[in-house]
Amino acid sequence: MEKEELDPETKYTRRRFFVLGAMAASGAALAGIVGGGLLAYFFPPKRFRKKIGGWQKVKPAGECPEGQAVASVYFGIPILVLREGGKVKAFSAVCPHLGCIVKWDAERKNFPCPCHDSFFNAQGLVQKGPARPYNLMPFEAKEEEGMVLVSLPAPEKLKAYPSWFRFAMQYGG
Amino acid sequence: MKEKIKEKIELIKSFLQTFSTMLEMPGGLTQLINTLWMVGKEFVLNWLEQRFRLRAPIEKILDKPVSGFERKWRHCFGGITLTLIGLQLVTGVFLAFYYIPSAGQAFESIQMITDEVAFGWLIRGIHHWSAYLIVVTMLIHLLKVFITGSYRHPREFTWVSGVLLLMIVFGFLATGYLLTWSQQGYWASRVAMGLAGEVPVVGWIILLFVQGGYVIKQAALTRFFVAHVFLLPVAIIVLLGVHFALIRRLGIQKPL
Numbered sequence: 001m002e003k004e005e006l007d008p009e010t011k012y013t014r015r016r017f018f019v020l021g022a023m024a025a026s027g028a029a030l031a032g033i034v035g036g037g038l039l040a041y042f043f044p045p046k047r048f049r050k051k052i053g054g055w056q057k058v059k060p061a062g063e064c065p066e067g068q069a070v071a072s073v074y075f076g077i078p079i080l081v082l083r084e085g086g087k088v089k090a091f092s093a094v095c096p097h098l099g100c101i102v103k104w105d106a107e108r109k110n111f112p113c114p115c116h117d118s119f120f121n122a123q124g125l126v127q128k129g130p131a132r133p134y135n136l137m138p139f140e141a142k143e144e145e146g147m148v149l150v151s152l153p154a155p156e157k158l159k160a161y162p163s164w165f166r167f168a169m170q171y172g173g
Numbered sequence: 174m175k176e177k178i179k180e181k182i183e184l185i186k187s188f189l190q191t192f193s194t195m196l197e198m199p200g201g202l203t204q205l206i207n208t209l210w211m212v213g214k215e216f217v218l219n220w221l222e223q224r225f226r227l228r229a230p231i232e233k234i235l236d237k238p239v240s241g242f243e244r245k246w247r248h249c250f251g252g253i254t255l256t257l258i259g260l261q262l263v264t265g266v267f268l269a270f271y272y273i274p275s276a277g278q279a280f281e282s283i284q285m286i287t288d289e290v291a292f293g294w295l296i297r298g299i300h301h302w303s304a305y306l307i308v309v310t311m312l313i314h315l316l317k318v319f320i321t322g323s324y325r326h327p328r329e330f331t332w333v334s335g336v337l338l339l340m341i342v343f344g345f346l347a348t349g350y351l352l353t354w355s356q357q358g359y360w361a362s363r364v365a366m367g368l369a370g371e372v373p374v375v376g377w378i379i380l381l382f383v384q385g386g387y388v389i390k391q392a393a394l395t396r397f398f399v400a401h402v403f404l405l406p407v408a409i410i411v412l413l414g415v416h417f418a419l420i421r422r423l424g425i426q427k428p429l
Contacts, residue, residue: 048386099363163376164367167387 052172053152061146064088069104069111074150075172079139080104080111081148084122090141090150091124096134096165111136134161137169243425247321250314255413257303257310261345262406264300272352274398276391279354304349307342315339323426331419334412341409348401354394362389362397 052075059072059081069082071093078093078101091111093101100115110127111120118129124136137158140151158166195201195208222228271290273282286293315335318324324332351362366384370376377387385392 042382044381044385044392048392049381099360099367162367163370164363167370167377167380171387173388173390 049171051170055142055149055151057147058090058150059148061088061143061148064148067106067109069106072150074139074152077169077172079150081141081150082122088141088143088148089124090139090148091120092137092139092169094137094165094168095131096137096161097129097131099164099168102136134165137161137165242428247317248425250310250317254307254310254314257307258409258413260299260303261307264296264303265402265406267296268300269402274352274394276354276394279352279394283353304346308346311339311342321426321428325426328419328423328426331416331423334416334419338409338412338416341405341412344405345401345409348397348405351389351394351397352401359389362393366393 056074058074058079059070064070064081064083066083066086069080069091072079072081074090080091080093080102082089082091082104093103095102095113095115095118097113097116097118100113102111102113102118102120105112109122111124113119113129113131116130118131119127120131120136121127124138126132126135138153140153142149152169155170158169161169192205195205198204218228268286271282271286271293273279283297286297288294290296318332318335347362347365350358352358366380366389369383370380370387372379380387383393383396385396
């Protein structure tokens with residue numbers, strides 16, 4: 001067999017180049033497999049990323065008096081069910097400013113936020129305070145067989161909100 | 174055989190005789206204790222030296238000369254920070270004996286530590302307050318190094334490791350705050366993670382990896398607990414090692 005010639009510039013033979021290349025390639029492949037597996041391990045499984053939604057019974061209709069907002073929970077999201085002129089409306093009680101829970105002021109007919117003095121009117125629209133420009137998020141609400149049912153609105157309605165608020169509404173809590 | 178035993182008995186007798194005559198002299202007791210202490214200490218130290226050969230390295234470490242300019246109060250804040258970090262490790266282990274990292278039980282278990290466990294209020298109080306003190310002493314230490322320009326060549330990497338230590342301490346604070354699972358800690362974490370979630374494009378990935386979901390729930394508590402109790406302590410111990418090794422090799426900067 002003829003002796004392989006050394007390239008005087010690089011001192012690399014074809015054989016050596018091939019061996020080094022093969023080692024580098026297999027090393028990279030191994031690192032990719034192990035690294036990918038590790039990333040996958042630390043990525044939370046589907047159950048932790050499940051979206052919420054759909055109609056949910058939240059309160060017996062009899063417990064929602066006229067002119068009052070009653071607190072309830074929809075998939076871990078605190079909500080307020082308000083009855084005005086006989087019709088029920090529902091809002092998320094989470095203030096879109098920094099996540100405090102707003103309450104209903106029956107005298108002034110608005111939702112004050114106790115943390116930073118934001119106010120929302122009976123339609124959930126922001127009147128003043130640092131929550132501007134975000135309104136309270138309205139839920140769809142209806143009455144059926146003596147129960148108040150509530151559903152998450154269409155995803156487009158969530159688009160305007162900051163991401164932490166969107167995530168809280170889409171994934172519950 | 175018998176003669177040897179007799180010899181030993183004689184020896185012990187003579188020892189006891191010496192002791193008793195020493196005791197009869199004025200101030201004999203203190204002298205006796207002193208002698209026994211000296212002989213015993215030498216015996217124990219020799220025993221250790223023969224088996225571990227640690228005398229030379231320990232003497233080298235302890236007898237390192239400290240020049241005058243190093244003996245200034247402004248150089249003490251790094252040491253105070255180290256002491257407080259040590260205190261945190263110890264009290265942290267103590268707290269881990271009772272703390273339950275579960276969304277349903279975390280707050281209750283902390284209440285139990287504070288109200289029911291003997292000296293629990295003290296351990297938790299030390300852990301709580303020295304966490305805040307570390308920030309203060311660390312920032313004073315950082316300011317001193319910054320103002321005196323001690324970060325300059327060749328000590329760049331002492332500075333870099335110090336800044337990384339600051340980041341790790343912030344990591345401890347951010348994760349420890351959620352572990353109480355109180356309203357304050359929970360909402361503070363919600364706000365902080367909300368900021369992380371606002372990062373363009375990768376925000377949601379950061380959330381999923383750091384808190385195990387889009388919203389802070391049990392998965393987030395578990396991950397913060399793991400970071401606070403396993404990952405960050407290992408990181409801080411390794412980096413402290415680097416920091417002090419560099420200080421030992423390069424020394425403290427001479428004043429200008």
